[in-house]
Amino acid sequence: MVEIRDVSFSYRQGKSSVNLFSSCTHTFEKGQVHAIIGHSGCGKTTLLYLLSGLLQPEAGSLSFDGNDLLDRQSNRAIILQDFGLLPWKRVYDNIALGLRLKQVPQELIAEKVMRIMGEIGIASLSRSFPTQLSGGEKQRCAIARAVVTEPDLLLMDEPFSALDAMNRENMQELLLKIQRRHGMTCIMVTHSIEEAVYLSDSIHVMERDKQGSSVFLPTIENNHQKRDDYRKSPSYFETCVQLRKLLERGNAQ
Numbered sequence: 001m002v003e004i005r006d007v008s009f010s011y012r013q014g015k016s017s018v019n020l021f022s023s024c025t026h027t028f029e030k031g032q033v034h035a036i037i038g039h040s041g042c043g044k045t046t047l048l049y050l051l052s053g054l055l056q057p058e059a060g061s062l063s064f065d066g067n068d069l070l071d072r073q074s075n076r077a078i079i080l081q082d083f084g085l086l087p088w089k090r091v092y093d094n095i096a097l098g099l100r101l102k103q104v105p106q107e108l109i110a111e112k113v114m115r116i117m118g119e120i121g122i123a124s125l126s127r128s129f130p131t132q133l134s135g136g137e138k139q140r141c142a143i144a145r146a147v148v149t150e151p152d153l154l155l156m157d158e159p160f161s162a163l164d165a166m167n168r169e170n171m172q173e174l175l176l177k178i179q180r181r182h183g184m185t186c187i188m189v190t191h192s193i194e195e196a197v198y199l200s201d202s203i204h205v206m207e208r209d210k211q212g213s214s215v216f217l218p219t220i221e222n223n224h225q226k227r228d229d230y231r232k233s234p235s236y237f238e239t240c241v242q243l244r245k246l247l248e249r250g251n252a253q
């Protein structure tokens with residue numbers, strides 16, 4: 001389980017500060033796909049940064065399976081909004097980066113990188129540099145780099161936003177396939193109601209309360225059985241409507 005316990009965090013700007021989290025407590029079940037959704041500025045990206053260790057809380061703790069997430073050893077990966085690719089490295093080397101850092105043997109790196117590039121449909125780009133890629137290609141490269149390390153915890157900030165509709169659906173299917181294969185825990189920030197409902201087992205709606213603190217509304221459990229026809233099923237539409245109402249309520253405040 002991912003556990004956020006009594007976490008406080010504020011951004012400091014000179015003498016003033018933006019107090020974002022005040023004793024926030026929340027959990028994400030292990031081995032599930034979680035969607036975080038909420039209005040712009042409610043603190044979604046900041047939460048992912050805290051979970052990834054890119055930001056540190058002023059108080060409280062963040063853990064995965066009882067292990068402190070501030071510990072650099074924890075097996076997690078993050079896909080950032082701006083992809084975070086190294087411009088001076090070719091696609092192949094960007095994807096291989098995490099495996100090299102883990103000192104995986106060279107032959108195994110080649111096998112894993114070629115396999116994921118094939119699955120994600122970027123094998124022909126292996127010798128390109130990130131500056132030579134389209135937005136969608138960069139995004140696929142960032143996804144490949146994150147999942148190739150088979151992380152226990154995968155954090156994603158709008159991972160499919162730069163993809164066209166069909167590629168988006170293909171990548172969603174692929175993510176589910178990889179997630180099932182490795183039993184990863186995935187926490188994904190998305191702005192899309194449909195994506196949150198289709199992909200996730202649990203939907204976590206965030207908003208800022210009257211004091212401006214980021215809070216979670218009660219989690220929507222979305223344990224649908226079959227993915228195949230789920231987009232056409234009544235329960236898919238019902239959950240979309242339920243989520244839309246929650247978000248509209250936040251808008252009206």
Ligand SMILES: Nc1ncnc2c1ncn2[C@@H]1O[C@H](COP(=O)(O)OP(=O)(O)OP(=O)(O)O)[C@@H](O)[C@H]1O
Nearest residue numbers: 011012013018020039040041042043044045046047
């Ligand atoms: N480096 C920073 N310094 C000061 N304030 C910041 C900084 N980064 C974010 N903020 C503020 O913190 C709040 C939450 O930002 P965050 O990026 O986490 O929101 P978000 O929910 O991810 O938004 P979006 O959906 O637009 O990406 C916003 O009010 C933002 O202005």
